[in-house]
Amino acid sequence: MKPNVAAAKAALSHLDIEKSPSAIRAKSRDFFWYSPVLKARLDHVEADFVVAPRDEAEVIEVLATCYAHDVPVTTRGAGTGNYGQAMPLAGGCVMHLQNMNRVRDVQPGRVICEPGILLKDLDAHCRAHSGQEIRMFSSTWATATIGGFVAGGSGGVGSCTWGSLRDLGNIIRLRVVTMEETPRVLEFRGEELARVSHAYGTNGIITEIEMPLAPAYDWVELFVAFDDFAPAMDYAEGLGNEDGILLKLATVFEAPIAHDYFQRVRPHVAEGQSLVALMVAPQSMDGLLTFTARTPGARIVYRSDASDWEKAPGRIFEYTWNHTTLRALKVDPSITYLQVRYGFPDHKALVERIRAQFSPEVLQHLEVLRENGKAMFAGLSLVKFTTEDRLDEIVRAHEDAGAMIFNPHRYTLEEGGRQSVDDRQLAFKREADPKGLLNPGKMIAWDDPDWSYERMYAYPGLRAAE
Ligand code: FAD
Known part of the structure; x- marks a missing residue:
């Protein structure tokens, strides 16, 4: 299945498509360069096009179109990840969620929002609404999105009291769109959250997030x-x-x-x-x-x-x-x-x-x-x-x-995590991304279930430098 990038791009041309080549390059990059090892391998990586859906219906349109034309899709919040999470290794489409930044509802102890809102804007909204704040945030609070934090982060400011994102109760609900001929919209809570949280967008796209809140203080x-x-x-x-x-x-x-x-x-x-x-x-x-x-x-x-x-x-x-x-x-x-x-x-x-x-x-x-x-x-x-x-x-x-190492000099979920396959994430990928088009190269278990982790994984689909 050879990607037909031109056909996908043409079919999506009525959406918010990035036209400037320098912006396409900038939006294809995250903070991978923190690692000299990743810098040596990923510096040339670039998407073919960047599209910014305005709502869930447009996310579905992007995914269905790219599915039809076999084009890989790498989702981007703000691109502040430093494991190369948001790098489109096989090129294709970067789906930038900058336009999906609305807060839908704030209640005592919880907020419902779209994934593309910046952490600082989410905090400001909850504080102004009812003197509440998010329990934890990455230190990139001023520049990162809540969707990127949930899909690519682990914990941060607040974790000394509340633990990590993976701990029960720190995410309430995620709404997720699959990458199929006809994408489905699913809602995950409790046990099911582990399928897509911290999965680098390899098996579904988060379009709505419900997070717990705490009282806001002037720390x-x-x-x-x-x-x-x-x-x-x-x-x-x-x-x-x-x-x-x-x-x-x-x-x-x-x-x-x-x-x-x-x-x-x-x-x-x-x-x-x-x-x-x-x-x-x-x-x-x-x-x-x-x-x-x-x-x-x-x-x-x-x-x-x-x-x-x-x-x-x-x-x-x-x-x-x-x-x-x-x-x-x-x-x-x-x-x-x-x-x-x-x-x-x-x-x-x-x-x-x-x-x-x-x-x-x-x-x-x-x-x-x-x-x-x-x-x-x-x-x-x-x-x-x-x-x-x-x-x-x-x-x-x-x-x-x-001491366990989460190796920030590797771009795969497994090597940057516990060096083992997360069976829940792999099983959901089989179901939700049958062509393997979501953020390819980031889940070793999808490419090579027998990988031994003794040496660095090199994704065979990584585009060669020109
Ligand atoms: P991106 O980098 O854009 O994306 C992260 C991953 O999530 C990518 O794989 C992307 O494809 C995927 N993704 C994004 N949105 C979605 C979506 N809606 N659905 C599915 N997948 C999606 N991390 C921490 O955990 N804690 C820290 O304290 C912390 N401090 C940092 C400090 C610095 C200076 C830097 C450079 C990085 C730091 N990070 C930290 C890493 C990163 O900034 C955070 O994890 C941040 O929250 C990521 O948000 P983002 O919007 O930039 O995500």
Whole structure:
């Protein structure tokens, strides 16, 4: 089945089709270039055309047309993913959801919206409507969409209290369109959500999302400095386990991350100091100050509600999650990163083991994450990149020590996840995308069910560079 791109494009020409070649190129790219490994492989990737449906009926039209002409479709929210999730490896159509950005309903504790709304706009709407906010968001809050977060993200600001997107209750309902001759519209809740959430749009397109909300607060943002790393890690974990203190964020940066890479923070921390970033509900500030006073060596260097800094640092969460990597990359282009799960109860011992082996080649950046009621860590470690072989060696050493790696230097769901097939996602793809046209090359199990994961998967359909 050879794609007939020209026929599909002509049939969709009455829709919002991108005409500018430079915009087509820009809308074919995400933040894959964070990884030197992906940059070397995906830099040339480009869609044949970009179409932006205005509503679900137009999504159905795009999918049915591309199905009829065997054209691959890669869906795009805002293209801020950094695993190459939104890269159209086989070319074809990029379906950009920028026009589908309406909020349909806000109720106490829940919101129903279209997938293309930016996280910040969704938050602003819910706050203005009834003083509510989304429970968690990626640190790309200002630029990313809710659909991209659900289909390509994992957790973020808010995960120290609410856990990950995959945890029960953090997504309520998804409405999904299939890629068939006559696309179907399905509604998923509960057990069924795992079929399409975090599936990179490989087996269905999300057209409506129902998410839980929490009361909105004017979060107080703080930086707390420590002379050593271990007390900083203990403090952040301890706070994460304080039942009565409401947090939205608790992040640890090993020295010299704050001093070397956070330019506005640099005048306020010494090179050898590790830093903790926090977002605390205003009514929890008394508790936070008491906890901090009980912690020897903890020194608050910034609080957003009482700051004397000459240059304000901006929103604190834009130093955390993958923004840490972005800030480091801007100062030192040889920096890359790894995504690590330091699971309870060995999380702190594991961090120390890895640190002893690799610091300063690998610097610890830890996000407090709640899992089953306990604080543990998601590590987004900064790595000084030298070669792919060395990076693989570092990955293996983490795995040998017992830390799980979600490898951000791979573009497939499996390698960026738990290195195993998600049977629910594969089964749904068989049903919902029988020709395998949705975001091809991202689900290994579809292409090669016997893949062993010992080496990097290379999608055979990846367009060659011209
Ligand atoms: P895109 O990149 O456009 O898409 C992501 C994936 O979802 C793609 O595979 C796409 O095909 C698919 N998709 C998009 N919309 C739909 C839809 N409606 N139906 C089906 N599939 C769809 N991620 C986190 O989880 N937490 C973080 O804190 C975080 N911080 C980041 C910081 C930086 C600086 C950067 C560059 C990235 C970060 N990310 C983070 C990754 C990414 O920004 C987020 O996951 C973000 O929410 C993705 O949203 P997007 O709109 O850009 O999605």
